Amino acid sequence: MTLRGAGHSCDGQTVTAGELLVTYAPDAAAAQVRDLGQGLFEVPAGMSWHRLERYLHHRGRAAPVLPNYLHMSVGGTLSVGGAGVDSARYGMQVDHVERIQLIDGTGSSRWCSRHDHPELFRFALGGLGMVGLIERVVLRTLPHHRYIHVHHARHATLTELAEHTEQIAQRDDVDIYRASLRRGRLASITGWRSSESTRCHAEKCMTLPNLPLAGDIDVAETHAPASDQVQLWTDYVVPAGRFAPMLAAVEALLHREPLNRVHMMLYILILRRPLDATPFAFIPVRTAPVSIGLGVYTSFDKDPAVAAAIRAVFRGLLERCCDLGGRPYLYGANDLDDSLANRLYGAELVRLAQLRSSHRLEHVNAHLPLVRAARVADPGAKRHPQDWEYEGAGNRPI
Ligand SMILES: Cc1cc2nc3c(=O)[nH]c(=O)nc-3n(C[C@H](O)[C@H](O)[C@H](O)COP(=O)(O)OP(=O)(O)OC[C@H]3O[C@@H](n4cnc5c(N)ncnc54)[C@H](O)[C@@H]3O)c2cc1C
Structure with a gap:
């Protein structure tokens, strides 16, 4: 069984040829939201962020972090x-989850938090559905600020952009930050949320209302790609202080095959997590209090050779990210x-295999590479028929 949101x-x-359980129900879900008081809201997992944020704004509240x-x-x-x-101020969305209702492989559900079933909590958030289905979530929210005061900047080179991003990452007075390379233009925005419309004397200062529902800083291509188009996207997250070499690794490839032949965008975020953040097992931030994420988003006409070449580039960048x-x-x-999974997640993989076994989840999201790596990492784990497909007919487990 494969779990799917949107x-x-x-x-x-x-994607699966087997059973699919789809939770995404953006329109039906709003009636099921519960205001628990003290800024806590219980939300069905199938709701969209768009509906939730509209709901919260009507009550003067907002999610601390939203995707673009x-x-x-x-x-x-x-997940x-x-x-x-x-994220420049509030880290990741999972850092603002109070508790989750998680359903295991037998259909039993339990509430998990930092105090109740803390290990399931730590593996479920950021965990790709590998330790069960998240059915409901209790989120912490913040007062909604109507405005955002934004400084736009252009950058001449990627080196300059890396320096600028590292400087902003050292500051703890910034509310929002993002930078991008898009259509040859290097730009960044730094911003501060406010309840009033304010301006300052900085060049390229603007006050924008009610982001992100207004869409002013929305950079994602919101339409689905055409059927003859492929989008291969990935993001690498490194501790602050190590962003320049990561960006340099991408820059070295920009004007070479295959990246010079595809439509490409870079997208950069700062992630400053709370000091007492939970060490979630599989999220992209290890333990660094401040990290910088680099998204490499490619799109191109369907062509297996180009896709393979892009994947090879991504693999090299992933190694650099690990280094x-x-x-x-x-x-x-x-x-x-x-072996790379082991290098990245080590003992968490063994524990993942044990949790999946003890909660009867062997049949859920079993196709994911991390699940396979977990079965290999845990010598006590039962082999799964899907391992044979991956290992090939000549390499069957004994
Ligand atoms: C246009 C676009 C813009 C994006 N922008 C951002 C961004 O700004 N910030 C950001 O962080 N990410 C961004 N992403 C990545 C995005 O967060 C992930 O793709 C995310 O998985 C999307 O949610 P979904 O509902 O589509 O999840 P799905 O793709 O459906 O699922 C993701 C994983 O979670 C599992 N899963 C799904 N629902 C559940 C559940 N209820 N319980 C347990 N497991 C579950 C699935 O099995 C799968 O492994 C973007 C992606 C796109 C395509």
């Missing part, structure tokens, strides 16, 4: 981590073989 992860995570595209499910985004322009102490964002296209 199906926006980019590497077949929610809002028509994705709450449960699906929390990868969730980041956005507000720099970073991690990939698991919603994207990352060729994780068992």
Whole structure:
């Protein structure tokens, strides 16, 4: 059985020839939201961020962090981590989850939090549905600020952009940040949320209303790609202080085959997590208090040779990211073989295999590379028929 929210992860995570359980119900879900008081809201996992944010704004509240595209499910985004322009102050979306209702492989459900079933909580958020189905979520919210005061900047080179981003990452007075390379233009925005419309004397200062529902800083291509188009996206997250070499690794490839032949965009976010953040097992931030994410988004006409060449480029970048102490964002296209998975997640993989076994989840999302790596990492784990497909007929388990 494969679990799917809105199906926006980019590497077949929610594609299956078997049974599919789709939770995305953006329109039906609003009636099921419960205001628990003290800024806490209980939300069905199938709701979209768009509907939730509208609901919250009507009550003077807002999610601390939103993705730049809002028509994705709450449960699906929390199952990868969730980041956005507000991550510069508030870290990842999973950092603002009070508790989750998780259903295991027998159909039993339990509430998990930092105090109740803390290990399931730590593996479920950012965990690609590998330890069960998130059915409901209790989120912490913030007062909604109507305005955002934004400084736009242009950058002449990627080196300059890397320096600028590192400087902003050192500041703790910034509410929002993002930078991008798009259509040859290098630009960044730095911003501060406010209840009033204010201006300052900085050049390129603007006050924008009610982001992100207004869409002013929405950079995602919101339309589905045409059927003859492929989108291969991925993000690498490295600790602050190590961003320049990561960006340099991408820059070295920009004007060479195959990246020079495809439409490409780079997207950069700062992630400053709370000091007491939970060490979620598989989110892209390891332990660094401040990290910088680099999204590499390619789109091109369907061509297996180009796709293979892009994947080879991504694999090299993933190795570089690991060398720099970073991690990939698991919603994207990352060729994780068992040894790289082991290098990245080590003992968490063994524990993942044990949790899946004890909660009877062997049949759920079993196609994911991390699940396979977990079975290999845990010597006590039962082999799964899908391992044979991966290992080939000549390499059957004994
Ligand atoms: C246009 C676009 C813009 C994006 N922008 C951002 C962004 O700004 N910030 C960001 O962080 N990410 C962004 N992403 C990535 C996005 O967060 C992930 O693709 C996320 O998975 C999308 O949610 P979904 O509902 O589509 O999840 P799906 O792709 O459906 O599922 C993702 C994973 O979670 C599992 N899953 C789904 N629902 C549940 C559930 N209820 N319980 C347990 N497991 C579940 C699935 O099995 C799968 O492994 C973007 C992606 C796209 C395509």
